[in-house]
Amino acid sequence: MLLIELARTSTAVAADSARSAKIRHLAELLGRVEPGEAEIAIAYLSGVLPQRQVGIGWQTLRDLPPPRQVATVTLGWVNERLDRIKACTGPGSQAARKALVAELFGALTAQEQSFLSRLLRGELRQGALDGVMIEALAKAADVPAPEIRRALTLRGSLPAVGAAALRGGVDALRAFRLEVGRPVAPMLAQSAPDVAAALARIGGPAVLEWKLDGVRVQAHRSEDRVSVFTRTLEEITAQVPELVEAVRALPATDLVLDGEVIALRPDGRPEPFQVTSGRVANKTDVARLRESTPLSVFFFDALRVDGRDLLDLPAADRYAELSRVVPGRLLIPRLVTADPEEGTRFFTEAVRQGHEGLVVKSLGSPYAAGRRGAGWIKVKPRHTLDLVVLAAEWGHGRREGKLSNLHLGARDPETGGFVMLGKTFKGLTDELLEWQTRRFLEIAEGPTDNWVVTLRPELVVEIAFDGVQRSPRYPGGMALRFARVLRYRPDKRPEDADTVATVRSLMI
DNA sequence: TTCCGACAGTGGGGTCGCAAT
DNA sequence: ATTGCGACCCCACTATCGGAA
Numbered sequence: 001m002l003l004i005e006l007a008r009t010s011t012a013v014a015a016d017s018a019r020s021a022k023i024r025h026l027a028e029l030l031g032r033v034e035p036g037e038a039e040i041a042i043a044y045l046s047g048v049l050p051q052r053q054v055g056i057g058w059q060t061l062r063d064l065p066p067p068r069q070v071a072t073v074t075l076g077w078v079n080e081r082l083d084r085i086k087a088c089t090g091p092g093s094q095a096a097r098k099a100l101v102a103e104l105f106g107a108l109t110a111q112e113q114s115f116l117s118r119l120l121r122g123e124l125r126q127g128a129l130d131g132v133m134i135e136a137l138a139k140a141a142d143v144p145a146p147e148i149r150r151a152l153t154l155r156g157s158l159p160a161v162g163a164a165a166l167r168g169g170v171d172a173l174r175a176f177r178l179e180v181g182r183p184v185a186p187m188l189a190q191s192a193p194d195v196a197a198a199l200a201r202i203g204g205p206a207v208l209e210w211k212l213d214g215v216r217v218q219a220h221r222s223e224d225r226v227s228v229f230t231r232t233l234e235e236i237t238a239q240v241p242e243l244v245e246a247v248r249a250l251p252a253t254d255l256v257l258d259g260e261v262i263a264l265r266p267d268g269r270p271e272p273f274q275v276t277s278g279r280v281a282n283k284t285d286v287a288r289l290r291e292s293t294p295l296s297v298f299f300f301d302a303l304r305v306d307g308r309d310l311l312d313l314p315a316a317d318r319y320a321e322l323s324r325v326v327p328g329r330l331l332i333p334r335l336v337t338a339d340p341e342e343g344t345r346f347f348t349e350a351v352r353q354g355h356e357g358l359v360v361k362s363l364g365s366p367y368a369a370g371r372r373g374a375g376w377i378k379v380k381p382r383h384t385l386d387l388v389v390l391a392a393e394w395g396h397g398r399r400e401g402k403l404s405n406l407h408l409g410a411r412d413p414e415t416g417g418f419v420m421l422g423k424t425f426k427g428l429t430d431e432l433l434e435w436q437t438r439r440f441l442e443i444a445e446g447p448t449d450n451w452v453v454t455l456r457p458e459l460v461v462e463i464a465f466d467g468v469q470r471s472p473r474y475p476g477g478m479a480l481r482f483a484r485v486l487r488y489r490p491d492k493r494p495e496d497a498d499t500v501a502t503v504r505s506l507m508i
Numbered sequence: 509t510t511c512c513g514a515c516a517g518t519g520g521g522g523t524c525g526c527a528a529t
Numbered sequence: 530a531t532t533g534c535g536a537c538c539c540c541a542c543t544a545t546c547g548g549a550a
Binding site for chain 2: 019055089090091092093094123125126127128129130131132273274277278280281282283284395396397398399404405422423424425426469470471472473474479480481482483484
């Protein structure tokens with residue numbers, strides 16, 4: 001199949017806003033792709049690469065060679081070129097890689113260049129990724145969508161599952177099984193403002209578990225072979241030897257466990273997320289770092305124990321199996337209750353001990369992997385500050401032509417100025433976006449056609465955030481984590497805004 | 509007819525590995 | 530040694546579609 005056919009389908013998908021129409025376009029193409037190229041077509045049209053990543057990003061794609069007039073390249077050819085680019089490493093690789101990218105894009109028409117460029121940048125912007133692709137595959141292969149979702153959970157790769165569905169229908173999908181050593185798509189959580197709201201959504205007794213601010217891990221063990229994966233199914237076995245040893249010491253030899261790995265201080269309180277994250281990401285100095293920054297692991301679910309798959313069992317039964325093979329010191333602290341007051345006390349205690357909050361879980365839910373079902377609900381405390389808008393950046397995509405991303409500052413009484421604490425684009429409605437663009441252009445200082453538009457510091461905005469972290473980038477040495485706009489405060493003047501001292505007092 | 513679940517899009521800060529400077 | 534890029538860790542929120550209620 002020619003790449004141009006995918007590019008045309010993508011254009012058609014983007015042009016129709018109705019999901020049903022997007023599904024029709026995708027299914028039509030999937031219906032005529034040859035089996036050997038099905039995985040590539042499914043991957044590209046759901047916004048992923050079979051190679052996962054190839055080392056090409058926004059900067060590499062800035063200037064492309066002039067396009068061809070006639071479309072000639074096939075999916076197989078393009079994919080082979082991407083393999084070659086991915087394999088390009090070592091001294092001199094940047095120039096070689098650049099040449100390969102130029103050669104690849106030089107063989108494409110304008111429409112193909114646009115498609116491949118958006119795909120490689122991870123911004124397909126066609127209003128369809130895995131969710132819509134699952135429906136399209138269901139239509140093209142004439143199988144129920146839940147069968148595809150189930151297989152995807154167990155296999156973790158939509159191209160592989162989708163190609164099997166097109167080739168062999170329901171029978172092929174049912175052949176996918178949980179396989180020890182191959183990661184499962186992890187179950188995700190929704191969020192709620194407080195414990196009472198979370199309990200109300202579950203509607204009955206629930207399990208409340210501490211939410212640790214670490215890295216999600218899925219640990220597999222077959223005999224003495226242990227492998228560990230992250231939320232996105234990256235393998236990190238070599239970076240977490242403490243976890244490997246802990247799993248190897250368990251009294252069961254055939255296991256898949258779900259948990260969180262975290263760096264704790266000697267007094268048992270958690271290190272800031274940055275410390276855990278840095279430790280887990282490090283590959284070159286693991287032996288030394290495990291002395292200075294040891295990792296602890298806490299498990300909260302079991303997907304397989306002693307050769308028995310548990311995904312379809314209710315959470316309470318899975319936990320019973322988990323606690324049978326994992327000692328208490330490796331289990332997340334938990335409480336079963338339906339009482340909002342008791343739950344809130346548990347929440348307060350978790351936060352007092354330095355943790356992120358709670359995850360509230362239904363006792364009856366199966367392990368609904370890969371979807372943010374209502375089975376798990378996270379609850380975290382929320383802080384707010386009144387800050388001053390120092391500048392704004394022009395948006396992209398559906399925010400093109402709108403001033404979108406705000407630069408936020410706290411008041412510095414010593415200098416009479418403001419100290420930047422970070423940016424945010426979250427929490428804005430279309431109406432607010434419209435309003436702030438007009439308002440910002442009125443108080444702009446200097447040119448308004450640059451990427452960043454500097455403003456007179458006049459507007460006060462109420463910002464919600466999860467915490468203050470150390471920052472190597474911002475002038476005050478601190479930055480807000482997960483900042484989002486709650487509302488503008490026209491009743492407040494910049495001299496009423498919160499000060500850097502207030503922010504510093506919140507830093508962990 | 510209204511409500512709500514699921515999805516896609518729009519980006520945030522921090523850290524590491526790697527190649528180039 | 531420092532810098533820039535890509536990848537990945539953590540992630541919140543709104544708009545929209547279409548099926549459920």
